[in-house]
Amino acid sequence: MQHIYLDYNASTPLAPEVIDAMMPLLHDFYGNPSALHWAGVPVKELLQNAREQVAGQIGCTPGEIIFTSGGSEANNLALKGFYFKNKNKGNHIITSKIEHPAVMNPCKFLERMGARVTYAGVDSFGRVSLEEIERAITKDTILISIMHSNNETGTLQPIYEIGKLAERYGIAFHTDASQSVGKVPVNVNELHVDMLTIACHKLYAPKGIGALYKKEGIQLEPLIHGAGHEFGLRAGTENTLLAVGLGKACEIAGNQVKNRALKELTDYFWRKLKEEFGELVQLNGHPEERLPNTLNVSFVNMIGQDLLSAIPMLAASTGSACHAGSIELSPVLKEMAVPEEVGMGAIRFSLGRNTNKDEIDQVLKWLKETIK
The missing domain is CATH 3.40.640.10 (Type I PLP-dependent aspartate aminotransferase-like (Major domain))
Structure with a gap:
């Protein structure tokens, strides 16, 4: 795989x-x-x-x-x-x-x-x-x-x-x-x-x-x-x-910088996440004024690190740290007043020049299998 x-x-x-x-x-x-x-x-x-x-x-x-x-x-x-x-x-x-x-x-x-x-x-x-x-x-x-x-x-x-x-x-x-x-x-x-x-x-x-x-x-x-x-x-x-x-x-x-392909791929990823998970997934950060490659999302009432651990072939970052079974929100999400039940499910997906649509579709499939 x-x-x-x-x-x-x-x-x-x-x-x-x-x-x-x-x-x-x-x-x-x-x-x-x-x-x-x-x-x-x-x-x-x-x-x-x-x-x-x-x-x-x-x-x-x-x-x-x-x-x-x-x-x-x-x-x-x-x-x-x-x-x-x-x-x-x-x-x-x-x-x-x-x-x-x-x-x-x-x-x-x-x-x-x-x-x-x-x-x-x-x-x-x-x-x-x-x-x-x-x-x-x-x-x-x-x-x-x-x-x-x-x-x-x-x-x-x-x-x-x-x-x-x-x-x-x-x-x-x-x-x-x-x-x-x-x-x-x-x-x-x-x-x-x-x-x-x-x-x-x-x-x-x-x-x-x-x-x-x-x-x-x-x-x-x-x-x-x-x-x-x-x-x-x-x-x-x-x-x-x-x-x-x-x-x-x-x-x-x-x-x-002039190439819009990366932003279009990030937008595609977010659109598909919303179609698949609805209110279960929420965006952290500004909907427009943000980097074209960055998608920080929360899976509500879930733990981001648990999701990533269940998909070992995926390299991404979590927005919270797990200490002895308890969840601590990142200082950034805490300052944004993100509720704990939302913030603890945060994952940062950051795309790059080598990312392609097939990879995004595969990640969507992994997430669907893991969450459902």
Whole structure:
């Protein structure tokens, strides 16, 4: 029986073009990109080309891209780096209650370092309120950090509106776009953001590589001190192999964003679920303003993990965790005020470039057999 992978929000396979782009660096390009001799110069050129490819995907200049070890480090650099460099101007940060732990935990760390953090709530669709964010602003507010899209529900946040708000108050604005880049259009200038996080293994690029867009003029304190790599903001010899993979992934992502096939397949999946299960299945997240590949649904009065365990050939994620026989809703669903009898049956299906209709039909068949 076939394995079916519907967990693309957790991680993606490497795109064939990405593998092809990286292969030469496994054999021929082994020099240090900081070296000025024949072995280093070509590697530096490959690194610069990768930086240009990433910049091209989000509409910034290559000098505004900092390569990191992943989305978590990029978020930490944005939050901690900005706070430690600018805390003389104020100590207040605004974020949301549904952020990824890679934002939530740095904020909690900064609270121990003297920061004051306001955690804005969300509505039943998982969207933050612009009015609540504005009410939270004080003279000491120096940074706002709101995710571009939620990793569990796929709900898109009003980033443009928040960016304009932050701009009006003269506050720096960071967004974690780990789940968004390559799925929906992301342009830093149109969004009015000062910093933006890219997590590359969500983008058909390798694990262990990420990037932070930092608008020119934004000052950060490095987390890793050493030599002057990455414009003095991230010491350590660059991982050119993985950076080249990320660059190629960003280059080919533009065409994927324009392709509506993935959204149509996700909509087909949801339509069939409703036809088959009716009121037994409910959508978690915004019905329209969400990622085109993400479908977070609850099977009412059931346990999501039990359903997935009964279908071992299916890879998907559950929206709740089981601890010693009890069910604990995910913090995201809890903040959305999803009732326990609904939330405990949550499953996140996230489709990808390789997903096809036959696979969706097979998953529907498995679910029907398991539930009925």
